[in-house]
Amino acid sequence: MSTTLTPRPSSFARAGVQERALVIGATGAIGSALVQELLASGAAVRVMCRRPEQVRAFTERGVDAVQASFENGEALREALQDCPQLFLNTPVGPEQYEQNRLAIDAAVEVGVRHVVKVSASDANPHSAIPWARDHALADQYLERSGLAWTVLKASAFISNLLTEAAAIRRGWLPQTSGNGATAWVDTSDVAAVAARVLTDADVQGQTGENGRAYLLTGDRPLSYPEIAGILTATLGHRVRYVHLPAPAFYAGLRASGVPAWQARGLVHQFVDVVRRGQDGGRLCSSDIPDLLGRPAITVADFALKNRSELGRA
Incomplete structure (x- = not known):
């Protein structure tokens, strides 16, 4: 169960927390939205980028940006200097665990105080899904x-x-999850929660000695057939769910260029977690509205926002 906090929906009125945060993953959907949130709230932020052109793009916007990588320990530690907080969101890939480990080790070495890490609701050390494991x-x-x-x-x-x-x-809408359901979340909601956690002393005070995990979901589990119905109502043209057997779904992923290891993981995710409800696949939480003081963004909200891409011309 989540603990209800005093909502601050329009801004992050911080209770004395002015610590600079290093954002790792700033060019991704969550990280880029988080940087916007932090800048809008007046928080001090630095971003870590792999490529010089990314550094230039952030610098031209007036954002403190440094070039570093997980593999370059010296550059990583330098990026963390004078940043008591770290936001850590690593890309999906075979090196994901190692990248997280290197970032955490560097944070310990330079004296970072607080790490906010993006994880997965189906995280399981024994999972057949590489990123969940x-x-x-x-x-x-x-x-x-x-x-x-x-x-x-x-x-x-x-x-x-x-x-x-x-x-x-x-x-x-092709998928292999059948009538299995999960509680979908918008990346901008994840970013907004991260911004509040990084900038609000009241929230940080609830982490305690053992830390704190938040489960970030929509308001209810939705199956792909239900999503197809929402898209139909929102976009103004009929969208039908088409069930694909797992081997056909895998073959389609591979044909589209998805690497074999990732395609196998996606099959397990949509069959085991979504279709069968394993590893908390159907769990819902009120953590987003409790933290943000507003409802979580819905699939219908997302479809309306992206109607130009999802709708017929």
Whole structure:
């Protein structure tokens, strides 16, 4: 169960927290939205980028940006200097656990106080889904680090629907999850929660000695057939769910260029977690409205915002 906090829906009126945060993952959907939130609230922020052109783009916007990588320990530690807080969101990939470990080790070495890490609602150290397993192992590593920590366990991202935009425009929504349901979350809600956690002393005070995890979901589990109905009502053209057997779904992913390891993970995610409800696939939480003082963004909200991409011309 979540603990209800005093909502601050329009701004992050911080209770004396002025600590600079380093944002790792600033070019991704969550990280870029988080940077906007922090800048709008007047918080001090630095971003870490891999490529010089990314550094230039942030610098031209007046954002403190440094070039570093997980593999370059010296540059990583330098990026963390004078940043008592770290926002950590690593990309999905075979090196995800190792990248998290290197960032956490660097944070310990330079004296970072608090780490806010993006994780997954289905994180499980024994999962057949590589990113769910890596998130769980990295969460455990962070918990043992001695740092103050907050873990944001995000459910399935609504933005994944954009990968099916071409099919949705043609009126169908292919998947292998059947009538299984999960509580979808918008990446901008994850960013807004991260901003509040990084800038609000009241929230940070609730982490306690053992840290704090938030489960970030929509207001109710939705199946793909239900999502197809929402898209139909929102976009103004019929969208039908098309069930694909798992082997056909895998073959379609591979044909579209998805690497084999990732395609296998996606099959497990949509069959085991969504269709069968394993690893908390159907869990819902009120953490987003409790923290933000407003409802979580819905699939219908997302579809309206992205109607130009999802709707027919």
